[in-house]
Amino acid sequence: xxxxxxxxxxxxxxxxxxxxxxxxxxxxxxxxxxxxxxxxxxxxxxxxxxxxxxxxxxxxxxxxxxxxxxxxxxxxxxxxxxxxxxxxxx
Numbered sequence: 001x002x003x004x005x006x007x008x009x010x011x012x013x014x015x016x017x018x019x020x021x022x023x024x025x026x027x028x029x030x031x032x033x034x035x036x037x038x039x040x041x042x043x044x045x046x047x048x049x050x051x052x053x054x055x056x057x058x059x060x061x062x063x064x065x066x067x068x069x070x071x072x073x074x075x076x077x078x079x080x081x082x083x084x085x086x087x088x089x090x
Contacts, residue, residue, distance in 0.1 A: 001035045002090050004059045004067060008045075012053035013075075019044045036090045043068055044085045051077045059088065 008030045010016055018025045018032075020041050025032045047055060053075050059068030068088040075082040 002038060002061055003033055003035050004061060004090060005031070005033050006068070007031050007058045007060075008055055010053075010055040013047050013049040013055060014053075015048040016055055017046050018057065038090055040087060040089050042085055042087050043070070044083065045070070045073065046081070046083045047073070047075055048081050049075055051075050051079055061090070 006025050025034050054072045057070040060066050
């Protein structure tokens with residue numbers, strides 16, 4: 001098991017959440033940790049807001065190694081909700 005620290009920065013979102021596999025990451029003020037088995041994982045994030053609202057996600061190990069990086073994931077034009085996924089390994 002390795003502890004991953006997640007940070008989510010948001011702009012213009014009314015709501016958002018992050019899951020790793022089928023488990024929610026408990027975020028407080030955009031920060032949370034999760035213990036993960038070594039190997040591949042899938043991050044899934046959901047957003048609600050206006051078109052153009054966005055978030056960025058960073059996942060780092062205790063030694064500072066970044067294992068997940070999502071930059072400016074945006075809700076597309078004409079939409080008020082959006083979800084996306086990104087595989088990563090620990």
